[in-house]
Structures are given as C-alpha cells and as structure tokens.
Amino acid sequence: MTQPRAEERPGIAAAIVVCEGRVLLVRRRVSEGKLSWQFPAGEVELGESREDAAVRETQEETGLDVAAVKLLGERIHPATDRLMSYTACEVVGGTAHVADSDELAELAWVTHAEIPQYVPHGLLGPVQAHLDAMLTSGF
Template sequence: MPVSLSMQAEMRAVAVAVVPHTKSPCISLHARSTLFRGRVEVRLNAGSVIAGAVIVHDGQVLLVRRTVPEGELVWQFPAGKVDPGELTQQTATREALEEAGFIVEPLFTIGERVHPMTGRHVVYVACLWLSGEPRPASPQEVSTAEWVPLTELMTRIPGGVHGPVWEYLSNSAT
C-alpha cells in the first residue's frame, strides 16, 4: 500500500505526541521506509519508551538480572515500559521499587538512546537511593538484584554502557 504524504505526516505527529515528556522529540512508533519498485514501503514497529533507573550508592551501581534474558542482555538497570500519561522519572522510580525493592528519588535524565541489543528506546534516569536492600521484588521479571562495583559493570552488560550513563557513573563513584 503506497504511503501518502499526509499519512507520513500523521505518523510523525503520532510518534512525537506519544512522548511529550522528554527533552527532545523521540519516536516511540518507529517507521522504517524503503524504496521498493517505485513506491515507499513502511514497516511500523509499535515500540514503547523504556525508562531505566540508574542508582549509585557507596561507589556501586544497582543491577538486576533478568529472569528471561533478552538475547545477550541478562543484567540491566531496573527498567520498564513508560505507561500512558506517566513521566520517565515516575517510571524509573516505580521500576526500582517493583524490580529491586528500592525507594529512590529521581534526579534528572542522563540521556537516551535506541538500545543496540533490544532496539528499544531507553531513557536513563539518575536516581538517589533512599532505602531498601537489593532483592528480586518481582521474581517473574528479576532473579537477582545486586550492588555491582563499577569495575565489573562492563563485564555484565554486553556492548557496554551508554556513554552519558558511564560518564555519570564514573563521576558519581568518586
């Protein structure tokens, strides 16, 4: 089915309107177009924005081990899908509690990217640890929650940590 210019404009409008709470417009409805035999083919991936809680305490960072790995991704920051009407900072706070049993205060957005392993749009939120001990608060999603020294972080997260997150962690640990 050929895509008209008005349909393209509508897709862009929907994509930007879905995530009004970030600093810059981000796409939660991904459209990939290719030229095929003189017409544009558009494939939609109704993705969602994921918010991750980056929590540093006493020179260590909180990671959770996924019960069901997503490809090579086993360890990650507590993270989850941003619900409709929810801000990314609210999601990060909720996920820290739901996945690791932590009460945190969101501080600011560190950065965002399309995750290289999952293809999902992830917003990283710096959070201040207030209380709680690491535990798998949601065993269906998380099998372990641990404080991890920064020196071990790169071995647990394949492909490495997003640059702005690593910079934040490096500065927070000193």
C-alpha cells in the same frame, strides 16, 4: 506479522541507582538477546514521565525506594531496538532485594571495575560518564 517500530511501542525507562560506591544491576529471568544484566527498567505507562517510570520500576522490581535526580539521556537500544531513557536516581529508603521474582532472577551491587563483566557491550556515553564520576569519587 511485522514487529512494531520502536517509536510505536512504549519507551523503556531505566534507573541508574548508585549507593555506597556501587551501581545496582538486575538479571532478568528471561534475557533480551545478549542482555542478561541490566539496570532496573520497564515500560513507561500512559501519562507517566520517564523519570517517574524509572522510580516505579525500581520499587516494583527491587523494593528499593529511589528518587529521580537527572535524566541522563535516551537512545534506541542497539540490542533490543527499544526507545530507552536513563535516569540517575538516589536511594531514599528500603533494602534492595528481588521483589518481582517473576521478572528477576537476582540483583547485584557492582563496583566501577566490575561493570564490564556484567555489561560487556558497553553503556550509553552519558550513563558511563555519570558512573565514572559517581563511582570513582567516593559517593
């Protein structure tokens, strides 16, 4: 049986959440290939925007309430072959914790210098540029 092509499967929306000089990363219970740590993310549901999916997934996975600020970009992820969108989000309430223990093992607020330890394969250019700006400017 052949795998569906990336464009035939729902896209994945990721939330880039920065707060107090750190970015939120989550570790899934089941790794996707080499991916262990990643941004809060999940499938875009029918009729849902990529930004709304990023907000919803963050709340479902971490209990954190965020608001979408800007779509940073999208690509076919080289490790998963899934269509990924990346949305910058700001915290509007709540405290981050593992809200979905079936999906997540843990979460971490990571400094700019720590990103390569958690995500050694690098980030999409616009995501890296956003984090460079947000995490080195004191936001």
